[in-house]
Amino acid sequence: MNQVHTARLGNPDALRAYDDLWQRTLGKVSGDLNRMIYLASTRDYNSGRYHHAGLEASFGYEAVKQALETAHQEIFWKLTRSSLEQLVLELEIYIRSSGESPEELLRTWRTLQPYRVAIPLEADAMAAQLLLSNLKLGLEVLQKRRSQPANHL
């Protein structure tokens, strides 16, 4: 746990909730894109509030909210700083672990752009634009590779 986390997480319960979140959940999820999607899924679409019943039972709503929010922001920034090549790898990991057909997932993601709702609420607008743009490009790279697989063997 570094000092920045300590500064961002207001109370000891939030720190413990954050550690627990990483040890039991996020640490077991492969890839940061997967983690960001997971964290976004703990957020209510209408209110924007984070909920995690298991963690809330141990640490309380406010501490868990802080822990989820902090983890979401951190992973968002890490992905925003990633190169396009790294982001394509993240997308590949996500596709593999989703269990869906890659063709279908690529088609859905390229059409509906569901990754847009995975951005943290407080994210800087330009950083969000950068990540969304890179994800769009990454999906196009994967689509192109699937249609012309010989180039990458």
Next chain:
Amino acid sequence: MNLVLFFLLAAVAVWTSVYFLRAKGVSAAGDDAQAARPAVQSLIHEAGDLPFFWDAIFSEADWRFILNERSPLLTELFTEERRALAVQWLNDRAARIRAVRAKHLENSRYSQDLNVLAELKLLALFQYLIVLCGCMSLVVRVAEPTAPRKLALHFEKMAGRLGPGQEAAIPHVPAPAEELPRSRP
């Protein structure tokens, strides 16, 4: 012709004197305003104004990665996407420089010990940065996505000078905002 020039210079001298005298007259109100004024550095270093941002937009590694895919469509899409981001970033930077300049001009009216030379240098720097934004906007529109990279680096260096420049003109400049954290490994 010389007479016109003489009157012009005289008018400028009178206007400058009136400006500085008026500034002294409102110095009491200025102390309060100075205390409440937002820090120049914090205006410059708001979120989204992170050092990696221009590096990411004009990234050579990303450009090489896309070129290696050998797809004209991908190359075109990449160019479009990065151009849109660059234009957005440049507009934001130019707007922020203008806002800081306006704020600085407003604040300098309340200063009792204004360093005229430092002020002129600072105003020249503001103008230079805005012109640089314009040049980059032009390069972004006509050249490949990584072309403005060196200009962007130069811009960031010059924008970094606003800190010490402002410090010379206005004594109190708080430290820049804390850098955002990196994710846990």
